[in-house]
Each structure stands twice: as C-alpha cells, then as structure tokens.
Amino acid sequence: xxxxxxxxxxxxxxxxxxxxxxxxxxxxxxxxxxxxxxxxxxxxxxxxxxxxxxxxxxxxxxxxxxxxxxxxxxxxxxxxxxxxxxxxxxxxxxxxxxxxxxxxxxxxxxxxxxxxxxxxxxxxxxxxxxxxxxxxxxxxxxxxxxxxxxxxxxxxxxxxxxxxxxxxxxxxxxxxxxxxxxxxxxxxxxxxxxxxxxxxxxxxxxxxxxxxxxxxxxxxxxxxxxxxxxxxxxxxxxxxxxxxxxxxxxxxx
Ligand SMILES: [Zn+2]
Numbered sequence: 001x002x003x004x005x006x007x008x009x010x011x012x013x014x015x016x017x018x019x020x021x022x023x024x025x026x027x028x029x030x031x032x033x034x035x036x037x038x039x040x041x042x043x044x045x046x047x048x049x050x051x052x053x054x055x056x057x058x059x060x061x062x063x064x065x066x067x068x069x070x071x072x073x074x075x076x077x078x079x080x081x082x083x084x085x086x087x088x089x090x091x092x093x094x095x096x097x098x099x100x101x102x103x104x105x106x107x108x109x110x111x112x113x114x115x116x117x118x119x120x121x122x123x124x125x126x127x128x129x130x131x132x133x134x135x136x137x138x139x140x141x142x143x144x145x146x147x148x149x150x151x152x153x154x155x156x157x158x159x160x161x162x163x164x165x166x167x168x169x170x171x172x173x174x175x176x177x178x179x180x181x182x183x184x185x186x187x188x189x190x191x192x193x194x195x196x197x198x199x200x201x202x203x204x205x206x207x208x209x210x211x212x213x214x215x216x217x218x219x220x221x222x223x224x225x226x227x228x229x230x231x232x233x234x235x236x237x238x239x240x241x242x243x244x245x246x247x248x249x250x251x252x253x
Contacts, residue, residue: 011106020090026116026117046078048071061090065083089113112244114136127185128236133191141195155197156195158197162190162192165206189236189240196243204246205246209235209241210238
C-alpha cells in the first residue's frame, strides 16, 4: 500500500498530507452549515468552555490524541466528531491515491470530500443544503467539459433525469403512504450524480444506494436498534457513497 502511495508521487502525497486539514474544515462545515452559523472563521473555540483554541490545539487528529480526547483547558471530553471527520477525509485521499495514483486523484478527492460533507450533514441534520448540492451539479458539468466535452449532453441529461426521477419517486411515495419518504435534497444530490456520471449510471447508483441503505438497516437491527415502520434512515449518505463508488470505478476502468 505504501508502495502505491510512493508511486503516486508528489501530487498524491500532498493530497494525503493535506487531507486531515481538509477534514477539519469539513467538520466545521458539517456542524455550522445546517445552523446557518458563519463557516469562514473556522473552529476557533472549545464547544464546552468557549476558550479560544490556539494553533497547537487545532492540528488534525494529533492534538486530539495528545490531549487524550479532552479539552486542555476545561478537561471536557471532546468527542469523536472532529477526529472522525479528519480520519474519514484521510481515508478518502488514501482510497483515491491507491486507485488512481497522482493523475486524477485530486478530482476523486474533490468529489469524495464534497460527498463526505453532504452525507455527514444529512446523517446529523436530515438535510442536504442547496449551497452544497447545486454547485456540485455545476462542477460536475464543468469537469465533463474539461475531461470529455462530447459527453456534456449526456451528463446534462443525467442531471435533469436524476432530479426528475427522484422527485417523481418522492411524489409517488407521498401519494401512496401519505408522508414524506425522500426529501427534495435527495433529488438535487441525484442530479449531481447525473452531472458527474451521466444518465447510464443513474439506475445502478440508485440500486447500490438502496442496497447499502438496506444493509445499514440490517446492521442496526443486528446491533439491537430496530427501525420501525415510521422511522427511517436518511438516504443522502448512501447516495453519496454510491456516487463516489461509481465515479471511482469509472476512473479506474
Ligand atoms: Zn474546553
């Protein structure tokens, strides 16, 4: 594995090295975006005691380990959230570099980190903010123009079909069950999938997302957490995972 990373060269290495810092930023985004708090100022205070954190308190993962998972000032447990997001961002970079080397790994990371933030926000807050889903559609189309302009029509159609397809499923579900099963954010996220992957990828993306959601529900059940008829899992994290998996299989192939 380290051999593959060495082959990836400076571009691959720098992605892996910056990824925990990107993860710190994503952590701030995941926490603040749903509340509408300013994201730009970064994580500057301890959530428990409000003390201003210094540079040495903000080194991804390492500060957390050095302080034993507690705030150095008030000794409150810091929780797994920030190191968790930082490690997830690192895992995205390692996966991208192992699969694609230094060539298109930065693009894999851009999409992977973006989807990581979206999926995590949906998991915590049950929403997929437009400020993240809509630009992801535009960037997907821009990437298509840059890499393979002949496919632009197909990817633009993918974005439109992704949105309309999931909006139609949501409307059917609402009529049949009399309650919301999918949010509007899911349709915009599937539009982004279509923009990045094209029309042909939409059915397998939905299928893999649905299967992984079922698998997750099964795991929760095994763990003793039963999802009742009216409880549900957010679909965004599974759509995000599935989209990234198909993007990676496309670039690797
Ligand atoms: Zn504190």
